Amino acid sequence: MGIVLFENKKTCCGCSACASICPKGAIEMKPDDQGFIYPVVDSNLCVSCGACKKVCAYQNENSLHEPVRAYAAVNRKQEQLAKSASGGVFAAVATYFLESGGVVFGASLDIRNGQSIPHLIGIENIEQLERIQGSKYVQSAVEDTYKQARQKLSEGRKVLFSGTPCQIAGLYGYLKKDYNNLWTIDVICHGVPNAKFFNDYLGVEAKKRGGVPIGYSFRDKKRGWGMNARLDLRRPSGGEKSIYIPARLTSYNTLFLDGDIYRENCYECPYAHKERVADMTIGDFWGIEREHPELLKQDAFDERKGISCILANTEKGVELCKKITDRIWLSESTYDKIARKNGQLSHPSVQSSRRKIIMELYEKAGYDGVEKWFHKKYRKQIIVHSIYNAIPRKVRVALKSIIKN
Ligand SMILES: Cc1cc2nc3c(=O)[nH]c(=O)nc-3n(C[C@H](O)[C@H](O)[C@H](O)COP(=O)(O)OP(=O)(O)OC[C@H]3O[C@@H](n4cnc5c(N)ncnc54)[C@H](O)[C@@H]3O)c2cc1C
Numbered sequence: 001m002g003i004v005l006f007e008n009k010k011t012c013c014g015c016s017a018c019a020s021i022c023p024k025g026a027i028e029m030k031p032d033d034q035g036f037i038y039p040v041v042d043s044n045l046c047v048s049c050g051a052c053k054k055v056c057a058y059q060n061e062n063s064l065h066e067p068v069r070a071y072a073a074v075n076r077k078q079e080q081l082a083k084s085a086s087g088g089v090f091a092a093v094a095t096y097f098l099e100s101g102g103v104v105f106g107a108s109l110d111i112r113n114g115q116s117i118p119h120l121i122g123i124e125n126i127e128q129l130e131r132i133q134g135s136k137y138v139q140s141a142v143e144d145t146y147k148q149a150r151q152k153l154s155e156g157r158k159v160l161f162s163g164t165p166c167q168i169a170g171l172y173g174y175l176k177k178d179y180n181n182l183w184t185i186d187v188i189c190h191g192v193p194n195a196k197f198f199n200d201y202l203g204v205e206a207k208k209r210g211g212v213p214i215g216y217s218f219r220d221k222k223r224g225w226g227m228n229a230r231l232d233l234r235r236p237s238g239g240e241k242s243i244y245i246p247a248r249l250t251s252y253n254t255l256f257l258d259g260d261i262y263r264e265n266c267y268e269c270p271y272a273h274k275e276r277v278a279d280m281t282i283g284d285f286w287g288i289e290r291e292h293p294e295l296l297k298q299d300a301f302d303e304r305k306g307i308s309c310i311l312a313n314t315e316k317g318v319e320l321c322k323k324i325t326d327r328i329w330l331s332e333s334t335y336d337k338i339a340r341k342n343g344q345l346s347h348p349s350v351q352s353s354r355r356k357i358i359m360e361l362y363e364k365a366g367y368d369g370v371e372k373w374f375h376k377k378y379r380k381q382i383i384v385h386s387i388y389n390a391i392p393r394k395v396r397v398a399l400k401s402i403i404k405n
Pocket residue numbers: 083084085086087088089090091105106107118132133134135136137138139140162163164167185187188189190191192282283284285286308342344
């Protein structure tokens with residue numbers, strides 16, 4: 001009989017700290033019937049040493065920090081800003097580390113033979129930065145990045161580790177000690193769907209559009225800062241094409257934004273509050289037009305290009321902000337201003353009654369079943385959003401301000 005790692009799926013975030021620490025290699029991360037990964041113990045290999053339970057962030061106390069400073073921020077480099085989901089703070093911090101000989105860990109979405117692989121990777125040169133820029137709205141596998149980070153830290157290298165709050169808590173649990181040469185960033189996170197579900201969506205979408213996926217961006221800024229996506233395909237004839245996908249016109253993006261397809265533990269996330277796990281928290285500065293209208297009068301803070309929020313949660317985080325002032329436009333804000341339109345800073349996402357229907361449908365009928373259900377259930381929304389998206393942005397903005405007044 002091997003060790004019992006957790007009693008309830010709501011208490012496992014799939015960070016794989018347990019699998020990373022196991023001295024016998026007895027724990028493997030495996031998908032359940034709905035595609036969510038959980039640690040599975042091989043009772044033949046397990047010696048019940050309990051190392052796995054000691055590193056589990058859900059079963060041990062985490063060090064949490066109240067934000068010390070809060071900012072609105074935008075990357076000064078236009079190329080980095082354009083490839084980032086929000087204001088490009090992550091790229092600015094990562095560049096600082098890479099230029100000073102550091103190693104940076106972050107999420108990459110690799111697509112091989114039409115199959116997507118969302119996972120954390122470590123990079124050591126600026127040419128690779130693009131891979132870990134941009135939001136991937138799907139759970140990224142930690143794989144052996146905790147081990148790699150520990151190795152780099154013990155070599156005395158500066159390490160920047162970024163990910164979701166639970167991945168950062170998992171890293172601290174795994175490392176078990178403080179390192180002066182480690183800095184961490186967590187994203188404000190409203191929850192993660194699983195990699196299999198996303199991959200199946202990608203297959204259905206690509207088939208419908210006629211091609212094989214070669215790239216996917218969850219946040220394409222072609223029509224401004226928002227939640228619209230881009231799918232890159234190889235045509236059967238051999239050429240390539242890119243398709244711009246407005247968020248509310250596809251099943252995956254809609255179900256993601258409505259919080260209908262996350263891991264079970266996300267709905268009770270122990271990190272969705274003011275006290276943060278990482279040295280620095282980054283997110284979108286939603287609601288900036290109400291909180292800081294004065295900033296939008298400056299060219300640097302452009303709503304069409306994206307604006308980030310930063311919470312500097314530790315002295316390390318505060319120092320880091322100072323180190324990158326030549327790389328970003330920075331303006332003081334407050335936690336309250338940032339949290340007002342970012343619910344994940346005060347409570348976890350709420351689970352809807354739709355989640356059960358969708359996930360059971362996925363189990364029985366695959367993503368095709370989910371797609372059919374979506375098009376039936378959301379018919380009206382799709383029509384309204386198709387019309388909305390056909391209206392040029394300038395006209396939309398004018399209409400909005402007329403309606404407001
Ligand atoms: C699943 C998820 C949910 C989010 N929900 C919110 C939200 O509700 N409100 C909000 O304000 N912001 C949210 N964000 C953060 C937001 O989308 C941007 O990532 C953030 O603002 C950083 O933007 P940037 O322009 O500085 O950097 P970018 O270059 O856009 O982002 C890169 C950073 O995001 C990390 N990252 C991207 N995808 C993943 C992933 N799958 N797993 C782990 N780390 C990842 C990278 O490691 C890197 O640190 C979420 C991000 C993710 C991944």
